[in-house]
Amino acid sequence: MAASVREKQTAALKRMLNLNAPLLKNTASEPVWKVLVYDRFGQDIISPLLSVKELRDMGVTLHLLLHSDRDPIPDVPAVYFVMPTEENIDRICQDLRNQLYEAYYLNFISAISRSKLEDIASAALSANAVTQITKVFDQYLNFITLEDDMFILCNQNKESISYHAINKPDIMDTDMEIIMDTIVDSLFCFFVTLGAVPIIRCPRGNAAEMVAVKLDKKLRENLRDARNSLFTGDNMGSGQFSFQRPLFVLVDRNLDLATPLHHTWTYQALIHDVLDFHLNRVNIEEASSTEASPAGARPKKKNKRCYDLTSADKFWQKHKGSPFPEVAESVQEELDTYRAQEDEVKRLKSIMGLEGEDEGAISMLSDNTAKLTSAVSSLPELLEKKRLIDLHTNVATAVLDHIKSRKLDVYFEYEEKLMSKSTLDKSLLDIISDPDAGTPEDKMRLFLIFYITAQMPPSEADVEQYKKALLDAGCDLSPLNYIKQWKAFTKMAAAPANYGNSGVKPMGLFSRVMNTGSQFVMEGVKNLVLKQHNLPVTRILDNLMEIKSNPETDDYRYFDPKMLRGSESSIPRNKNPFQEAIVFVVGGGNYIEYQNLVDYTKARQGKRIFYGCSELFNAGQFLKQLSQLGQK
Amino acid sequence: MNTRRRHGPRSNEDGVYLGPSLTQPQLLQQPDAPLSTSLPLAPPVDLGGGSCRDRTTEFQSVCRSLQGRQNGLQTNKPALSAVRQRSDFTLVAKRIGRDLSNTFAKLEKLTILAKRKSLFDDKATEIDELTYIVKQDINSLNKQIAQLQELVRSRSGQNGRHLQTHSNTVVVSLQSKLAAMSNDFKSVLEVRTENLKQQHSRREQFSQAPTHYSPNAASPLQAHNFNPGNSLLMQDESRSPGDVSIDMDSRASQQMQLVNEQNSYIQSRADTMQNIETTIVELGSIFQQLAHMVKEQEEVVQRIDHNVEDAHFNVEAAHTEILKYFQSVSGNRWLLIKIFLILMVFFIVFVVFLA
Numbered sequence: 003m004a005a006s007v008r009e010k011q012t013a014a015l016k017r018m019l020n021l022n023a024p025l026l027k028n029t030a031s032e033p034v035w036k037v038l039v040y041d042r043f044g045q046d047i048i049s050p051l052l053s054v055k056e057l058r059d060m061g062v063t064l065h066l067l068l069h070s071d072r073d074p075i076p077d078v079p080a081v082y083f084v085m086p087t088e089e090n091i092d093r094i095c096q097d098l099r100n101q102l103y104e105a106y107y108l109n110f111i112s113a114i115s116r117s118k119l120e121d122i123a124s125a126a127l128s129a130n131a132v133t134q135i136t137k138v139f140d141q142y143l144n145f146i147t148l149e150d151d152m153f154i155l156c157n158q159n160k161e162s163i164s165y166h167a168i169n170k171p172d173i174m175d176t177d178m179e180i181i182m183d184t185i186v187d188s189l190f191c192f193f194v195t196l197g198a199v200p201i202i203r204c205p206r207g208n209a210a211e212m213v214a215v216k217l218d219k220k221l222r223e224n225l226r227d228a229r230n231s232l233f234t235g236d237n238m239g240s241g242q243f244s245f246q247r248p249l250f251v252l253v254d255r256n257l258d259l260a261t262p263l264h265h266t267w268t269y270q271a272l273i274h275d276v277l278d279f280h281l282n283r284v285n286i287e288e289a290s291s292t293e294a295s296p297a298g299a300r301p302k303k304k305n306k307r308c309y310d311l312t313s314a315d316k317f318w319q320k321h322k323g324s325p326f327p328e329v330a331e332s333v334q335e336e337l338d339t340y341r342a343q344e345d346e347v348k349r350l351k352s353i354m355g356l357e358g359e360d361e362g363a364i365s366m367l368s369d370n371t372a373k374l375t376s377a378v379s380s381l382p383e384l385l386e387k388k389r390l391i392d393l394h395t396n397v398a399t400a401v402l403d404h405i406k407s408r409k410l411d412v413y414f415e416y417e418e419k420l421m422s423k424s425t426l427d428k429s430l431l432d433i434i435s436d437p438d439a440g441t442p443e444d445k446m447r448l449f450l451i452f453y454i455t456a457q458m459p460p461s462e463a464d465v466e467q468y469k470k471a472l473l474d475a476g477c478d479l480s481p482l483n484y485i486k487q488w489k490a491f492t493k494m495a496a497a498p499a500n501y502g503n504s505g506v507k508p509m510g511l512f513s514r515v516m517n518t519g520s521q522f523v524m525e526g527v528k529n530l531v532l533k534q535h536n537l538p539v540t541r542i543l544d545n546l547m548e549i550k551s552n553p554e555t556d557d558y559r560y561f562d563p564k565m566l567r568g569s570e571s572s573i574p575r576n577k578n579p580f581q582e583a584i585v586f587v588v589g590g591g592n593y594i595e596y597q598n599l600v601d602y603t604k605a606r607q608g609k610r611i612f613y614g615c616s617e618l619f620n621a622g623q624f625l626k627q628l629s630q631l632g633q634k
Numbered sequence: 635m636n637t638r639r640r641h642g643p644r645s646n647e648d649g650v651y652l653g654p655s656l657t658q659p660q661l662l663q664q665p666d667a668p669l670s671t672s673l674p675l676a677p678p679v680d681l682g683g684g685s686c687r688d689r690t691t692e693f694q695s696v697c698r699s700l701q702g703r704q705n706g707l708q709t710n711k712p713a714l715s716a717v718r719q720r721s722d723f724t725l726v727a728k729r730i731g732r733d734l735s736n737t738f739a740k741l742e743k744l745t746i747l748a749k750r751k752s753l754f755d756d757k758a759t760e761i762d763e764l765t766y767i768v769k770q771d772i773n774s775l776n777k778q779i780a781q782l783q784e785l786v787r788s789r790s791g792q793n794g795r796h797l798q799t800h801s802n803t804v805v806v807s808l809q810s811k812l813a814a815m816s817n818d819f820k821s822v823l824e825v826r827t828e829n830l831k832q833q834h835s836r837r838e839q840f841s842q843a844p845t846h847y848s849p850n851a852a853s854p855l856q857a858h859n860f861n862p863g864n865s866l867l868m869q870d871e872s873r874s875p876g877d878v879s880i881d882m883d884s885r886a887s888q889q890m891q892l893v894n895e896q897n898s899y900i901q902s903r904a905d906t907m908q909n910i911e912t913t914i915v916e917l918g919s920i921f922q923q924l925a926h927m928v929k930e931q932e933e934v935v936q937r938i939d940h941n942v943e944d945a946h947f948n949v950e951a952a953h954t955e956i957l958k959y960f961q962s963v964s965g966n967r968w969l970l971i972k973i974f975l976i977l978m979v980f981f982i983v984f985v986v987f988l989a
Contacts, residue, residue: 032732032734058810063799073795074797075797119689123700127704135693138688138689139687
């Protein structure tokens, strides 16, 4: 698996756009113009990977939604990238009847069933367009890759496979089946794209086990059918330099409910928590002017700015896992380097102006010409750099505003102490009753983490006291009901999750005072240094990858789809530590876990870890789901 | 329009698929069944180095079987002619694309030639020819693309909205490819000038030795920029020691020949450099045109879901405006009262005068 999942998915998309012919390196080939038609699923998959410019380079002149009004463009082929649902098939048949395009290349995101294929065939026959449908492909790309090593399942109707949907008490078996099938379909597509058959480990007794069983069955059936297997042939040989199979760890969200509620301190996770961030795009609202306006209209005019945080942005790649103060410093440094370069270009201009009057020697002129050409060609780079610096300045400022107004650093410190069971210097009640430390949501989160991580449940009187304080602060108490149920449920299972040791040292305000030139005046915000600690998911992964024996993970089931016989044995056959692993959280994940896994990978050479989840939520969204569950 | 579906597949408001219909649970298992049981119809493994499956042959066999079934029931509709009428736009665009790729191939050959650094095997004529050809090609392509743009502008009235966007994008994309090629061409020319300079300095080093013992003729080889007047001066100087031996004469004539050779050589070099300069200037104009075009489009770092946000923003702004207007309209209570009074007055007048 030398290439990352993102590269493989991008390569698959580019091949599809090249009219399903393999891509040649030859740039001298004739351009072929085409139209790309997608539905919302396809849009979500393509938008983090290919920008409009890259689409244009591939010859795509128009990109349109399937269910919009489309004019006929009679002499251009069209590439469709849609899910094989009833509505989409109907719309495709309608397009065939209306003869919108010259040729149709149909690519379905996941496998299309035989009956739907027959529907299209009959529509094509009645429209006399059979020769126009040039290719029909199953692309097996039903997942969204956000980072090189992180993927989520879907964004469009994620309510159907959310934590709430899986864990609600009145769920029916058929609903559960459908949810499981959706998840398994996407996971299957992921493994087909990756080109490897994994070894599956999962805990017992929850949704993760159901997913593992179904996935194992599906992989096994596909491998059994040697003629049609998707895992043989070129697929295995090309990217696969390691002869080991990857490890696929399925965990359930119920294993660790404190991490999604945790307040965080790293850049990417903070952006996700505090701002509106999804599919690698940040939306910031800047309240600009307050004008007197008639009643009923918006009180303030808000400017919405959106920024894309992509893999081409070197600053982002370097700093998305750094703690926030480091990010602030780095932005400042980048700004200084940029200003220095800008000054140099300006100086060059003035030199040129002076030398033009002299009858300088020709060699001097040519040298300057060369310098000028290099300066001119580096201007676009400089502009791009400036744009990125502006972007990060704005984003970091917005995050900083939130931190200051909600005192998120206090929460972070306190929660770290709670999770590592070190001594607390302030009582919980103080923080909850403090009126300007954070929104009611923040207080609720803190209290829930306290409740979850407490070794012994607090006494009833204490709980009542806390409840009163929370109600005074304006919190909604329904998540608490659900957490109580959950805690009672998991107490029957293993011991509560240990969050490992972590020490949080506040570096105090002195170092901040020394950076007086800093644009980010972080007075009053503590400069907290993160120490390395492992979240439960990381620990489980560590145990399984290194084949360590641990009471927590010894009981995990073991599936190997390549084995010929049944999978009832839970004895792992593989004695060597794994080099590659994929962690998947059923029920939702977030950037904090992802960051923790990335840090774990950095500490160990030669291991690759992918992180996936069925949906990505931040603490606010998770809290909403918990309150929905608690109200039942 | 949401038609009521009792047993069809379930979906939410957007028409997003949420699951199969409840009365057809077996559809989920069907994809597996036909692939494993009906082997004759299963497609052969055709991955092409990727992770997708080609269902085209399966589709075509389905079509054939359906057609066979339908043949007995209906009359055969005439099949659509395979050769469809292509619009002029597409034909012209295709031709330009083909020319572009040809020119690109020539440019690659030129690159290889220009990178050679050998002193004696310098294919100056070939390089010059190729340079000239490529320059002509770029110019003609530029004109063709400009014509295409005119064509698109003239057709903008009768084209549909999408067709117009498509045509514009095609023109812009052709221009950007041309600009990229011109860029490469420019760098090739720069490489060539560098090599020329180096060759010149090396030649000067090598040919410094034979003329070392005639200090008179040493100087013509040192100046970079040259004019014929200088060399004539040298020739006069070498002839001025009048009653020299025949040896000197022959040597002088030899040197004259050498000087002549050098002269024409350097002349050709100067010409080439001048050519290169003019070419760069012309390329600059092409760049400017393209920059203008690109500014109009401005799609460099957008993503495909960007328009949605714009539309949303505009709708919000429109909503605000409408609310404001509504407030202003409903706030005019005095207006309403006045109108009401006038109506009452008219009513009373009517009643009084008619009654």
